[in-house]
Amino acid sequence: MSVWTIVVAAGSGERFGGDKQTVNLCGRPVLAHSVIAAGTVSDGVIVVAAAERLPAANGLLSGIEGAITVVVGGATRSASVRAGLRAVPFDAEVVLIHDGARPLATGALFARVLAAVRAGADAVVPGVLVTDSLRSVGGKVVDRDGVMAVQTPQGFPAHLLRDAHALEPDASDDATLVEAAGGTVVVVDGEPENLKITRSGDLALAAAIFGEIETSTGANSHD
Ligand code: CTP
Ligand code: MG
Numbered sequence: 001m002s003v004w005t006i007v008v009a010a011g012s013g014e015r016f017g018g019d020k021q022t023v024n025l026c027g028r029p030v031l032a033h034s035v036i037a038a039g040t041v042s043d044g045v046i047v048v049a050a051a052e053r054l055p056a057a058n059g060l061l062s063g064i065e066g067a068i069t070v071v072v073g074g075a076t077r078s079a080s081v082r083a084g085l086r087a088v089p090f091d092a093e094v095v096l097i098h099d100g101a102r103p104l105a106t107g108a109l110f111a112r113v114l115a116a117v118r119a120g121a122d123a124v125v126p127g128v129l130v131t132d133s134l135r136s137v138g139g140k141v142v143d144r145d146g147v148m149a150v151q152t153p154q155g156f157p158a159h160l161l162r163d164a165h166a167l168e169p170d171a172s173d174d175a176t177l178v179e180a181a182g183g184t185v186v187v188v189d190g191e192p193e194n195l196k197i198t199r200s201g202d203l204a205l206a207a208a209i210f211g212e213i214e215t216s217t218g219a220n221s222h223d
Pocket of ligand 1: 008009010012014015048073075077080081099101102196197198
C-alpha cells in the first residue's frame with residue numbers, strides 16, 4: 001500500500017508571534033522534525049508552506065532524504081490540506097495528515113496510525129486523556145472522563161479523504177470532515193509529549209521534552 005504524508009505548515013503563527021516552522025528546535029527547524037518522522041513510514045511527503053516562505057521551506061528541507069515536494073498552502077488549514085492532496089499521486093492508497101507544528105510526534109506514532117488505517121479504519125486519530133479539570137467557556141463543568149485531546153498525524157484511505165474534501169469544507173482537523181462524510185473514526189493511543197507549538201513558550205517546553213525523550217530512550221526521538 002503506498003503511503004503519502006501531507007505536512008501542513010502554511011499557517012501564519014499568529015499566536016506564536018511569527019513563523020514557528022523555521023525556528024530551531026534542538027538543532028533542526030521545527031518543520032524538519034515533522035518531515036523526518038513522517039518519512040519513516042511514507043513513500044513521499046508533501047510539505048504545504050505559505051507562498052512567501054516557499055524558498056525558506058525548500059532550503060530547510062533540502063538536506064533531508066526521501067521524496068519531498070513543497071507546495072503553496074491556502075487561507076485555512078483545510079484549504080492547505082487540499083493543496084497538499086492535489087500533489088499526492090493518484091494511486092496513493094493511504095494519506096496521513098500531520099501538523100508541521102508538532103515536531104515531537106515519533107515514527108512509532110506514525111506507524112500506529114498507519115497500522116489502524118491498514119486494518120480497515122475510515123479515519124484514525126491519536127487521542128490522549130486530558131489531565132486538567134475542564135469547564136465550558138460558559139463556565140459549566142465538563143466531565144474530563146468523557147473527553148480526549150485529538151492530535152496529528154491522522155490517517156485515511158486516500159479515496160475517503162478526497163471525497164471528504166470534495167465540497168471544500170472547513171474544520172480544524174480532517175477526521176471531522178471524513179466523519180461528516182459518513183466515515184467512522186478510530187482512536188489510537190496518542191503521545192502526551194506530542195504538543196503543538198502554538199505560543200512562544202511552547203518552544204522551550206518542546207526542547208525540554210525532546211531532551212528527555214532522547215535521554216530516556218537513548219535514541220533519536222523520531223525512531
Ligand atoms: N496551517 C496551514 N494553513 C493554514 C493554517 C494552518 O497549513 N492556512 C497549519 C499550520 O502551519 C500548523 C497547523 O496547520 O502546522 C496547525 O495550525 P496552528 O497550530 O493553528 O498554526 P498557525 O495557524 O500557524 O498558528 P495561528 O493560528 O496562531 O496563526
Ligand atoms: Mg491556526
